Amino acid sequence: MQYTAEFLKTIYRDLLSVRLFEEKQVEVYALGKVPGHIHSGIGEEAVCTGVMATRKPGDWFKISHRPVGAGLVLGAPLETMFAELMGKATGNAKGLGGVLHMTSLEHGMVGFSGTLGSDIAVADGAALSIQMAGTDNVSYVFYGDGTSNRGPVHEAMNLAAIWKLPVLFVCNNNQYAISTPSSFSSPVENPGADRAAAYGMPSRVVDGLDVLAVYEAAQELVDGIRAGNGPAVLDCRTYRVRGHFEGDQAKYRDAAVTEEWKKKDCVKKLEGYLIQQGVMTGDELEQVRGEILEKMEAAIAFADASPEPTPEDLFKNLYV
Ligand SMILES: Cc1ncc(C[n+]2csc(CCOP(=O)(O)OP(=O)(O)O)c2C)c(N)n1
Secondary structure, three states: OOOOHHHHHHHHHHHHHHHHHHHHHHHHHHOOOOOOOOOOOOOOHHHHHHHHOOOOOOOEEEOOOOOOOHHHHOOOOHHHHHHHHOOOOOOOOOOOOHHHHOOEHHHOEOOOOOOOOOOOHHHHHHHHHHHHHOOOOOEEEEEEOOHHHOHHHHHHHHHHHHOOOOEEEEEEEOOEEOOEEHHHHOOOOOOOHHHHHHHOOOEEEEEOOOHHHHHHHHHHHHHHHHOOOOOEEEEEEOOOOOOOOOOOOOOOOOHHHHHHHHOOOHHHHHHHHHHHOOOOOHHHHHHHHHHHHHHHHHHHHHHHHOOOOOHHHHHOOOOO
8 A cells, every 4th residue: 555654654653652651651650650550552552553543533432451542642632641640630530540541532532441341332332323423433442352252342243233333343462361361261363353254244354563554454444334334343463562560570471472572563663664665764753752752751740740639529520
């Protein structure tokens, strides 16, 4: 596929923003600034970035706990993202939700729950609202290989299929659910795509480390969804580079295998392509990195200086 330089530069900035957010999460966590724990998505950023490059205004997105930096691609402000991560009153859920409740309705982020899989049908609900409004928008939902085995996921897929709802189910197959390898818990090699046929849905399996390949596969499926053909499944093969949470030393897997996957890094892959195609120079790549980092430091400083929620805040926003 031929890409414009503008498209490639945008996708690079998005990919790198998610990466740097995931790295900064680890940093602020290590500094003791995050109540609770985090699930770094370092290495998995090409999935959300490539898929989200197919978006248009009015689409809905249900991201998951990894990588939460995905919200940045949609335009969620860094300040409210870091403030929520750090449990501050200026966060997008007023500091009461934390990393598992990154939401920004104005940017199309419908939010998610820590009870994995149970809320996947929320994506069906968003899709039903699109169908009733009669637009060609799409409801995107991201879930992991471990979550793919939960019953509510299959109920949501079945309902989306019989009602021809405009949903793109994106399975982020990073090959582990905490310490359980996908090969142990799923009877099929591709936990998303190999089950799509059971619901009459089209599917694609793609290298989740190649952001442009993810984009192209997603675009093909999204075109069908926007044309009114109903839901589809995109299965992205990637790898969870860090432990499940910070502090998990991942002793349940072979460190040499992890090192091999690290060499296939999605950011480095795109950087190599951009330089080889003459789209950006090494200096320009560095400049983008510097610009993003500067904004992140400012956002962290904002979150640092923000107040914590008060005990009274616990009783606010409970009912609409
Ligand atoms: C219903 C439910 N069961 C168990 C958990 C605990 N848990 C948190 S993350 C996780 C692993 C999920 O694996 P996967 O869906 O592959 O996503 P990944 O963490 O690998 O990105 C589990 C079991 C949970 N949050 N919700």
